[in-house]
Amino acid sequence: RVSSDGKPPKFQPPPKPVIIDRKTQKEEKRFLSPEFIPPRGRTDPLKYYIERKDMIQRRKVFNIPEFYVGHVLAVTTADPCASEKSKRFVGICIQRGGKGLGATFVLRNVIEDQGVEICYELYSPRIQAIEVLKLEKRLDENLMYLRDALPEYSTFDVNMKPVPRMAHEEIPVNKLQVRMKPKPWSKRWERPKYNIKGIKFELPEHKMKAAQKWSQPWLEFDMLREYDTSKIEEKIRKELSEELEK
């Protein structure tokens, strides 16, 4: 296009690309909080259905964010004894336990050289806010070994600012290998029963071999232990999405 002035044509930037986030929608739908999946047992499924109704009610009023073991969370709870009546605790989530309304998660932090672990109930009415400060999964689902690791791995700044989530991508897995304090530990983490991949074992070779004596290689082939939750999960996801949209 030739302008009438004789100057070079004005630069027209290319049109902005329209990003259709199909992956994020799929991923958000795919996450199902582990406390919704009922355990294997002889209880009437009606009980789990009624419990789920209560859980959904609570989730409508109070936002429980998606989080895994290894995330750094800040939890504000109501406390009659504290000044300003609320307490804030920042820590790394080391364990998520319990099913149904009694679901819990344990946060760990080291404050003034003292390791502190607090177990919170997800559905307790005392909890006023749960913020996810840092999103990062670890190699294991249970980080109890942080108790025997060097304290630097469990210290998190209490006034940490939330790290923004990068464009709804997959949650990054931190392949950190943690260094441990000298033995004795609270549990023998080198044994195959715990199946821990996140520790840098600095033990001699013969001790690691001796620990393999307790391995049970037949367990992965045991068919009675299999609990296939895919169908149950789909039903629950449908139910959840229907109820939360209402």
Added chain:
Amino acid sequence: MMPIWTKSGEKHAVTLLKVQDCHVLRYVSKEESGGKTAKLLVGGKNVSPFSKPESAHEIFKEAGVPRKQKVTTFNVTDDAIIKPGTPLYAAHFRPGQFVDVTAKTIGKGFQGVMKRWGFKGQPASHGQTKTHRRPGAISTNKAAKVYRGKKMPGKMGNIYRTSFGLKVWRINTKHDIIYVNGSVPGHTNCLVKVRDSKLPTYKDCNKNPPFPTFFADGDEELPEDLFDEEIFQFTDPSVKFA
């Protein structure tokens, strides 16, 4: 069992009891039964009629009701008599009431004296010869006999036991579920008898319950969930202390 939170943030454990096809089967008057009050026979949980002989079917035929797995008696005053054949619902109880729950405890089989009666047993070492979980002495020298009722090993469990004074926190009228405070004897999905509490402290606790029972005629329309005043309902925002 489920947790339940009060408005002050305290947690209580709660047992869910489902009222499954309960019908009144027969009315036995005071003179007939020979007791102090009239009795009502109530049956619960439908079961196939082929599991028991025909002779036991008479009660159910008279009341016009399918065969029930369990039949219990309730001592009832004359003004609380109900016609046989009426169904009983969970809405018979109201939140804030106190209740006694009876059931057969979990059967543990033949058990030793330490598990059954809580005896201390003997030390594990320091020269004990083959004696670690035995009862020890069973009587004195002067008695020259063993008293009746001496605690000894035997079959433990599978007997009726009652937990008294349990508070009713919540009632679900749609699915007929009663939320009762604390634990209840018996295994999951076992048959249980729920009765108004006999404890003297809870004599005057029943504030206007449905008397004689809740009739689902359609006159009274109850909401799906009935809560006690102190329960934290999940529709409210989080608890805050002033």
